[in-house]
Amino acid sequence: MSISTVPATTPANLGQLVRDTLASTPVWDLHTHLFSPAFGTPLAGSAGRADPKGLMLWGIDELLTYHYLVAEVFRVVPSREFPYDDYWRMSLSEQADHIWKHLFVERTPVSEACRGVITTLAKLGFDPAEKDLAGYREWFAEQDPDKHVDRVMEVAGVSQITMTNDVFDDNERERWLADPSVASDSRFTPVLRFDPLVCDWKTAAANLHDWDYSVDTELTSNCLAEVRRFLDDWIERSQAVYCAVSLPPSFHYGGAEEMSDGSVVFREAVLPVLAERNLPMALMIGVTRGVNPRLRMAGDGMEKADVTSVARLCTDFPANRFLVTMLSRENQHELCIAGRKFDNLMPFGCWWFVNNPSLIEEITRMRMELLGTSFIPQHSDARVLEQIVYKWSHSREIIARVLTDKYTDLIAAGWPISEDDIVRDAKLLLSDNFSNFISQTRAPYLE
Ligand code: RAT
Ligand code: ZN
Numbered sequence: 001m002s003i004s005t006v007p008a009t010t011p012a013n014l015g016q017l018v019r020d021t022l023a024s025t026p027v028w029d030l031h032t033h034l035f036s037p038a039f040g041t042p043l044a045g046s047a048g049r050a051d052p053k054g055l056m057l058w059g060i061d062e063l064l065t066y067h068y069l070v071a072e073v074f075r076v077v078p079s080r081e082f083p084y085d086d087y088w089r090m091s092l093s094e095q096a097d098h099i100w101k102h103l104f105v106e107r108t109p110v111s112e113a114c115r116g117v118i119t120t121l122a123k124l125g126f127d128p129a130e131k132d133l134a135g136y137r138e139w140f141a142e143q144d145p146d147k148h149v150d151r152v153m154e155v156a157g158v159s160q161i162t163m164t165n166d167v168f169d170d171n172e173r174e175r176w177l178a179d180p181s182v183a184s185d186s187r188f189t190p191v192l193r194f195d196p197l198v199c200d201w202k203t204a205a206a207n208l209h210d211w212d213y214s215v216d217t218e219l220t221s222n223c224l225a226e227v228r229r230f231l232d233d234w235i236e237r238s239q240a241v242y243c244a245v246s247l248p249p250s251f252h253y254g255g256a257e258e259m260s261d262g263s264v265v266f267r268e269a270v271l272p273v274l275a276e277r278n279l280p281m282a283l284m285i286g287v288t289r290g291v292n293p294r295l296r297m298a299g300d301g302m303e304k305a306d307v308t309s310v311a312r313l314c315t316d317f318p319a320n321r322f323l324v325t326m327l328s329r330e331n332q333h334e335l336c337i338a339g340r341k342f343d344n345l346m347p348f349g350c351w352w353f354v355n356n357p358s359l360i361e362e363i364t365r366m367r368m369e370l371l372g373t374s375f376i377p378q379h380s381d382a383r384v385l386e387q388i389v390y391k392w393s394h395s396r397e398i399i400a401r402v403l404t405d406k407y408t409d410l411i412a413a414g415w416p417i418s419e420d421d422i423v424r425d426a427k428l429l430l431s432d433n434f435s436n437f438i439s440q441t442r443a444p445y446l447e
Contacts, residue, residue, distance in 0.1 A: 034388070
């Protein structure tokens, strides 16, 4: 037996090689709030078809009014000086001017969400030191939204954007009903989202009733059958590749705490439909909605949640597969350990309040040490198209750093790392772990 001790690559060029490989590996972004042009856009660009309630958000004013930045501007110009209502009464471009002035011109934009705008502008070819927004606005107004999607995806190195298709959002639902081919854009993958079914059953029941499902608030077997029919109809209509809910920190499955109607619906309608259709369920756990409602979308908070419930779900529903991300830093270790126990659990992404460089690095390092390359390190959660540029550029840098350190340790231990290894690992982390997880066949023993 010949034992090679000569690594295919040396630590001297390893870092650069890993960075370059990650940069050139296309990403399947598995959770965003982005939409294709067919869903309408409030910014017409050169296409000349503005739809004020359109769902595809793009351009400098949307970038600057991202809810992460709304929260930050109220720290600098507090509501006792500038009341919330005054902010919400302003037009989108006035809000953008306000945020630009206070967070970028009069302060140094060091926060992650601020730096994101700078990275994005620079990578799109602007000189971000330009402090006058007029030039940016002019440029975006000249873009054709459809071609702009291609350009932004290319700059971001993203090959596939997964949407969040919220069936309880009237604006969006009506677009699907009017034209089911609304989602035929192959760059965008649909995902069915239905938080109220699990988190607010009374509202969900009233809605389903209005939409001609024979449902009332009492969870009879007929009612649950109708919820299953509703899910079947919408999975069929949307061709979703998975279904998703975000859940509060109080979400429990199993044990004495868990008696809510929502959890009955989850257990007896949602999970059986998904098992039958062999579709994964994404659980995004830990958000407390409306901690400060005056901040609107920027006003959600978070708390630690219960990972034991995730483990119990994985045990009790072996025919279901779960994509899980958690909002609290404190839950990350426990989630990794659950990932080691259950092969129907896929930890994914650094979600929202943990999507900051220091925490992405800590979480990715820990996941790699505990799960090897068998996890999905990141998703963008982008709400504005161009955000995929910075979210992926920042995350790729960090994932590359962690991988390089792990390879360096392996090389030091005598294990050679080849360029092919790096290419394979980059593909697993940035797209294949997700595409393999959603396309897993059903285990024969579960039939
Ligand atoms: O990150 C965000 O933009 C949040 O507002 C939420 O959308 C969260 O990601 C969710 O999907 O509930
Ligand atoms: Zn999201």
